Amino acid sequence: MSDPTSSPRWADVAAADPVGPEGVHARVRVTPDRDLNREGDYVLYWMTSARRLHWNHALDRALAWCVESDRPLVILEALRAGYDFASHRLHRFVMDGMAEKVAAPLPRGVTYFPYVETSTGSGAGLLETLMEKAVVVVGDDFPTFFLPNMLAAAAARSPVRLEVVDGNGLLPMRLPGKAYPSAYHFRRFLQKSLPDWLDLGPESDPFTGWTPRSPAALPESVDRRWPPARSDQLLSPSFLADLPIDPGVAPVPYAGGEEPGARLLDRFLRERLPRYAQDGNHPDREAVSQLSPYLHFGHVSAYQVFAGVAGAEGWTPLRLGEDASGKREGWWGMGESAEAFLEQLITWRELGFNMSYNQPGHREFKSLPDWARATLGEHREDPRAPQYDKSAFEAAETHDPVWNAAQRELLTSGRIHNYLRMLWGKKILEWSESPETALTTMLELNDRFAVDGRDPNSYSGIFWILGRYDRPWPERAVYGKVRSMSSERTRKKVDLENWLEEHGG
Numbered sequence: 001m002s003d004p005t006s007s008p009r010w011a012d013v014a015a016a017d018p019v020g021p022e023g024v025h026a027r028v029r030v031t032p033d034r035d036l037n038r039e040g041d042y043v044l045y046w047m048t049s050a051r052r053l054h055w056n057h058a059l060d061r062a063l064a065w066c067v068e069s070d071r072p073l074v075i076l077e078a079l080r081a082g083y084d085f086a087s088h089r090l091h092r093f094v095m096d097g098m099a100e101k102v103a104a105p106l107p108r109g110v111t112y113f114p115y116v117e118t119s120t121g122s123g124a125g126l127l128e129t130l131m132e133k134a135v136v137v138v139g140d141d142f143p144t145f146f147l148p149n150m151l152a153a154a155a156a157r158s159p160v161r162l163e164v165v166d167g168n169g170l171l172p173m174r175l176p177g178k179a180y181p182s183a184y185h186f187r188r189f190l191q192k193s194l195p196d197w198l199d200l201g202p203e204s205d206p207f208t209g210w211t212p213r214s215p216a217a218l219p220e221s222v223d224r225r226w227p228p229a230r231s232d233q234l235l236s237p238s239f240l241a242d243l244p245i246d247p248g249v250a251p252v253p254y255a256g257g258e259e260p261g262a263r264l265l266d267r268f269l270r271e272r273l274p275r276y277a278q279d280g281n282h283p284d285r286e287a288v289s290q291l292s293p294y295l296h297f298g299h300v301s302a303y304q305v306f307a308g309v310a311g312a313e314g315w316t317p318l319r320l321g322e323d324a325s326g327k328r329e330g331w332w333g334m335g336e337s338a339e340a341f342l343e344q345l346i347t348w349r350e351l352g353f354n355m356s357y358n359q360p361g362h363r364e365f366k367s368l369p370d371w372a373r374a375t376l377g378e379h380r381e382d383p384r385a386p387q388y389d390k391s392a393f394e395a396a397e398t399h400d401p402v403w404n405a406a407q408r409e410l411l412t413s414g415r416i417h418n419y420l421r422m423l424w425g426k427k428i429l430e431w432s433e434s435p436e437t438a439l440t441t442m443l444e445l446n447d448r449f450a451v452d453g454r455d456p457n458s459y460s461g462i463f464w465i466l467g468r469y470d471r472p473w474p475e476r477a478v479y480g481k482v483r484s485m486s487s488e489r490t491r492k493k494v495d496l497e498n499w500l501e502e503h504g505g
Contacts, residue, residue, distance in 0.1 A: 040135035042216035055301035057167035087249035093256035109213030191324035261294035283499035293451035352460030372467025375480030414451035425465035
């Protein structure tokens, strides 16, 4: 996979750029050889990964251009059919959010254009046609899956200035300047750098103060050739069934969108956050946030979640610790559970984005640390009994009821409890013919079935299974010096009897 951050078509926005709040420039990359079209009819926001109308840096940037140019805003949210692992599950989750936006009371002068490909490639030309009449195009930056190549291709074709805005985390991805090898070293960098960014979050309600404008007049060919999806279509099972995507991965039993994500966040803050540190590793105690699908598809913002945690704690930046030595506890000046959760939301999640942004080959086996590749190679010929192929793993047909339950949870709900996901990966490594085969199996099962798959955070979890971000442990068969896990120890360590009854089959 190529990384557009290294492409000559991209450049950082100059500090003298007149648009946007102070500090925004670290989040913005532009095509250096394209100018604004001052005669354009509208500002175009191409919404691809931050699929929300609140807490959105890219939307804030687009609205700032509307103010500067005195033009209306067009928001294009398009859903392709031909990407890898496109399925009823993933499309349903995204289309829930699209239907929500269609129903949203947008102010005059803001046009939302939802488009769903009804045949593979039928959306070709839509973005370019809308670009032709735009003053400037603003898009979302995202460092993995097919999105970097898609952004690079759009940059090559855009007739006007194209900006992509990083709204992925609290810290801009480009700021560290390198990939960090461990959570400890990355945490030290965060503790030194993050205080300057905590009050530079996106607007919770970006349309406050919006001056009404005449709606944009779109090119006549757009509605005729690419009719926008209607709300009834977006919510229709028959419309979904007719799309050229995988019907074998069924929708999950929870809805996508900003409102469901916000309700889930509110429930977590009220009912689960106070006991997160004690209960988070125990599936039966139901203390995890379950926000990762909404973070992945951009229906919820990391800043939004952080603001919720800070509000629940009655926290202000004045409580930040001064010791930026990389310690996990105490730096935030929050309670034990809040700090444990922020370790996941910020340190570990943004560590994954750090790797994806700075290492184009982050999904390849060769990206593992040297010691991990060496020790796995030394144990390549170790007997593996039992041994399963991908089809057995996918069908949850192993000898281990705990592992099978984790896989069934993935198949039915599109996610695995955080602690069990680690065991899930470790046993795939142990029961596969080679570590490379294990990686291929994990990536495919994750990207096909997990609603939060195809994401830097899930990739960092998968590669942690194989030694990334970890250290050598006492040597043993198959694993070498890579950390091992067992179902027997897991059953003794965490409460999962109710979870087993639900997913055990």
